Amino acid sequence: MILAQPATQIEPGSALNLMIILITATLTENMLLTRFLGMCPFLSISRQLKSAFGMGLAVVFVTTCTCFLNSLLYWHVLVPLEAYGVPAESLKLILFIVVIAAFVQFMEMAIERVSLGLYFSLGVFLPLITVNCAILGTSLFMINKSLAGLDALVYGFGAGLGWMIAIVLMAGIRQRLARARVPEALEGPGITLIVAGIMALAFIIFQGMIKL
Amino acid sequence: MLQVLIATGLVLAISAAFAAVLLVAERYLVNYGPCKIDINDGTRELDVRGGDNLLMTLKGSGIFVPSACGGRGTCAYCKVRILDGGGPVGPTEAPLLTPEEIESNVRISCQCKVRNDLRIEIPESLLSVREYRGKVERIRDLTHDIKELRIKLVEPEKIKFVSGQYVQLEAPAYRDNPAPVFRAYSISSPPHMDDTIELIIRLVPGGICTTWVFELLKEGDDVKLTGPFGEFHLTDADSEMIWIAGGSGMAPFWSMIRQMQHDGAARPCRYFFGAVRRRDVFFLDEMRQLEQELEWFKFLPALSGPEQGAAWDGEIGLITEVVGRHVQGDGEREGYLCGSPGMIDASIEVLKAKGVSDDRIYFDKFA
Amino acid sequence: MKQSPQEARIVERMQPGVLSRDGFLGSDRRSLGEIIDTDRSALEGLGVTQERLAARMAEALKAAEAAGGAPVKVGEHLLAEHREAMGRIPSPFPGEGVFRKGEVELTDERTGVKVLMTPLSIHMVAAHGFFQGRGSRYRTEPVLLCDVFDLGQPAK
Numbered sequence: 001m002i003l004a005q006p007a008t009q010i011e012p013g014s015a016l017n018l019m020i021i022l023i024t025a026t027l028t029e030n031m032l033l034t035r036f037l038g039m040c041p042f043l044s045i046s047r048q049l050k051s052a053f054g055m056g057l058a059v060v061f062v063t064t065c066t067c068f069l070n071s072l073l074y075w076h077v078l079v080p081l082e083a084y085g086v087p088a089e090s091l092k093l094i095l096f097i098v099v100i101a102a103f104v105q106f107m108e109m110a111i112e113r114v115s116l117g118l119y120f121s122l123g124v125f126l127p128l129i130t131v132n133c134a135i136l137g138t139s140l141f142m143i144n145k146s147l148a149g150l151d152a153l154v155y156g157f158g159a160g161l162g163w164m165i166a167i168v169l170m171a172g173i174r175q176r177l178a179r180a181r182v183p184e185a186l187e188g189p190g191i192t193l194i195v196a197g198i199m200a201l202a203f204i205i206f207q208g209m210i211k212l
Numbered sequence: 213m214l215q216v217l218i219a220t221g222l223v224l225a226i227s228a229a230f231a232a233v234l235l236v237a238e239r240y241l242v243n244y245g246p247c248k249i250d251i252n253d254g255t256r257e258l259d260v261r262g263g264d265n266l267l268m269t270l271k272g273s274g275i276f277v278p279s280a281c282g283g284r285g286t287c288a289y290c291k292v293r294i295l296d297g298g299g300p301v302g303p304t305e306a307p308l309l310t311p312e313e314i315e316s317n318v319r320i321s322c323q324c325k326v327r328n329d330l331r332i333e334i335p336e337s338l339l340s341v342r343e344y345r346g347k348v349e350r351i352r353d354l355t356h357d358i359k360e361l362r363i364k365l366v367e368p369e370k371i372k373f374v375s376g377q378y379v380q381l382e383a384p385a386y387r388d389n390p391a392p393v394f395r396a397y398s399i400s401s402p403p404h405m406d407d408t409i410e411l412i413i414r415l416v417p418g419g420i421c422t423t424w425v426f427e428l429l430k431e432g433d434d435v436k437l438t439g440p441f442g443e444f445h446l447t448d449a450d451s452e453m454i455w456i457a458g459g460s461g462m463a464p465f466w467s468m469i470r471q472m473q474h475d476g477a478a479r480p481c482r483y484f485f486g487a488v489r490r491r492d493v494f495f496l497d498e499m500r501q502l503e504q505e506l507e508w509f510k511f512l513p514a515l516s517g518p519e520q521g522a523a524w525d526g527e528i529g530l531i532t533e534v535v536g537r538h539v540q541g542d543g544e545r546e547g548y549l550c551g552s553p554g555m556i557d558a559s560i561e562v563l564k565a566k567g568v569s570d571d572r573i574y575f576d577k578f579a
Numbered sequence: 580m581k582q583s584p585q586e587a588r589i590v591e592r593m594q595p596g597v598l599s600r601d602g603f604l605g606s607d608r609r610s611l612g613e614i615i616d617t618d619r620s621a622l623e624g625l626g627v628t629q630e631r632l633a634a635r636m637a638e639a640l641k642a643a644e645a646a647g648g649a650p651v652k653v654g655e656h657l658l659a660e661h662r663e664a665m666g667r668i669p670s671p672f673p674g675e676g677v678f679r680k681g682e683v684e685l686t687d688e689r690t691g692v693k694v695l696m697t698p699l700s701i702h703m704v705a706a707h708g709f710f711q712g713r714g715s716r717y718r719t720e721p722v723l724l725c726d727v728f729d730l731g732q733p734a735k
Contacts, residue, residue, distance in 0.1 A: 077226075084218055085218055091222065091223060098226065102231075116300050116302070280666075286592065286670065289677075306674075307673055307675075388600045389596040390597075391596070396666065417682065486647060487648075517646075554663070
């Protein structure tokens with residue numbers, strides 16, 4: 001169990017640093033339960049464990065890669081160009097979205113070509129992911145925290161992993177909820193959001209662990 | 213100002229770069245190039261372009277696998293065995309196949325994309341199915357909800373089939389229907405009339421094809437159909453035949469009896485025609501005429517719900533009851549059925565009760 | 580809320596001209612989930628399960644088919660008439676295969692109310708609680724259907 005003081009500076013690039021980034025992204029700043037990003041697919045796809053798992057894997061994959069690509073784009077293209085008057089802060093939003101959309105399109109084609117089995121299990125979720133705000137959120141937070149290179153890669157992976165954990169947990173709970181007696185007015189999105197709130201409360205226990 | 217131009221230029225440049233990458237990717241990743249399809253162990257070989265599903269690809273090469281849902285993956289009629297090159301079974305195929313089918317490489321051809329060379333196996337008879345263009349020569353009403361279509365074949369000019377087979381008629385896109393669909397109808401004309409196809413079509417409420425036939429199709433219109441399909445046909449035996457069919461189910465039998473008349477065949481045959489009311493009976497005069505000419509043929513129509521006061525001196529009752537009453541004693545018999553599944557089930561029951569064995573009862577499983 | 584890709588495919592198959600001329604949604608503009616949820620609440624209000632209702636409908640259909648098209652009594656005050664149609668229609672829900680065509684018209688002799696149903700419409704009630712969209716030929720309001728079959732007590 002890692003116990004670090006709030007906002008501890010640990011030598012960048014070290015394994016401990018990466019570990020902290022991973023745990024922060026996955027647990028203490030869970031994209032879904034702490035930041036409440038990516039709620040749409042979370043509410044609609046989490047009915048069944050199997051599709052939730054597939055969607056989660058797809059999100060992990062896309063977040064990791066796009067966070068890394070976006071960090072390259074920002075730190076190595078936009079920021080150097082600031083010298084020529086390019087406002088990196090303003091442009092990052094549009095450009096990140098372009099990167100994410102292009103990446104997802106490309107991946108869908110590549111996966112279908114390379115492995116049909118993989119395409120059948122997670123390829124169908126890829127078009128849904130483009131508009132998942134958790135993906136964009138990950139890239140934006142990465143900029144906020146000034147993470148680059150390997151740090152950004154691990155952060156992206158952790159964020160996606162945290163989202164996947166949350167949706168799989170939710171699917172498990174919803175499958176049990178199917179047999180519970182839920183008041184009529186709360187069925188569907190109502191009870192799901194209540195459960196999400198309770199899960200978020202539970203995830204607060206991670207808050208005190210680490211601050212990044 | 214310069215800043216604005218530079219920033220805009222940068223966004224455009226990056227977006228264009230990504231668009232270019234995607235276009236290149238599509239060119240190489242999605243393009244499956246030429247593929248070879250080997251059918252039935254070398255019986256036929258096709259050179260096709262990959263990328264489309266197998267059903268459409270075969271159709272493009274003149275091989276017509278039956279389909280009721282137009283390639284949407286719901287009817288499971290387009291099953292084909294892919295021996296080699298089919299890839300994993302997709303999530304849209306799996307629910308439509310039994311484990312035994314999956315084991316023996318049976319696939320839903322409209323859900324399989326052609327990505328590489330394939331070796332497939334299809335029923336031999338499908339290889340002689342062709343696409344025909346024809347002109348509607350005559351449409352006439354047989355009853356208040358049944359029409360007879362006579363189609364003169366244009367290209368190819370002749371069709372070779374056996375009585376009992378069916379064709380798939382194409383209903384084009386029209387006001388209620390966005391895309392062409394195919395519906396199966398038994399051929400009611402005899403095979404010796406090989407330049408014409410007759411169909412007996414009953415109006416189905418809300419039916420895509422029958423609405424078009426009844427409301428829009430006119431004499432002189434062009435139509436497209438594929439065929440012949442089906443394994444329903446008379447056997448070579450000599451035993452007595454019991455035919456049971458009502459409504460548009462008369463179609464295959466109307467073809468059979470006229471062909472037998474043409475061939476000079478003489479096989480004892482009783483045709484039980486079930487209807488509800490007097491107005492549902494058609495071809496009565498024609499059948500009586502045939503009975504006169506062919507002493508081995510008997511036509512027995514029966515009404516199950518005749519209106520009071522309707523002039524009717526024929527049988528009354530459920531067709532299966534009527535069959536039960538008339539078929540007596542021992543004797544080798546064969547049963548031929550055409551109609552809705554409910555009527556077929558009931559008819560099989562009564563025939564079996566009369567000693568006709570299961571393997572001597574024939575019906576078109578497509579209906 | 581976004582539709583899952585599976586639901587979007589189902590709704591696409593329910594459109595007019597895809598599997599049948601008029602489709603399964605009639606002129607209803609509500610989402611598939613909303614149609615099903617609203618009808619489910621109506622059934623719950625009457626204390627009737629979709630399986631029970633569908634079973635009664637299937638019984639009536641079977642009796643009507645056996646009568647070969649002639650009108651037949653399927654209940655104290657219920658008349659059924661089967662109109663056959665050849666061919667099969669696929670279910671818009673994936674993996675369910677095809678269902679026999681042919682409709683049954685029920686007439687409630689007390690009220691004169693007429694109900695139309697098919698093997699597919701009955702199956703969709705049983706398996707999905709889907710009564711089809713308003714305006715569809717084979718939709719009957721669950722409350723009316725229960726009344727015709729003498730099922731359930733109206734709430735309050």
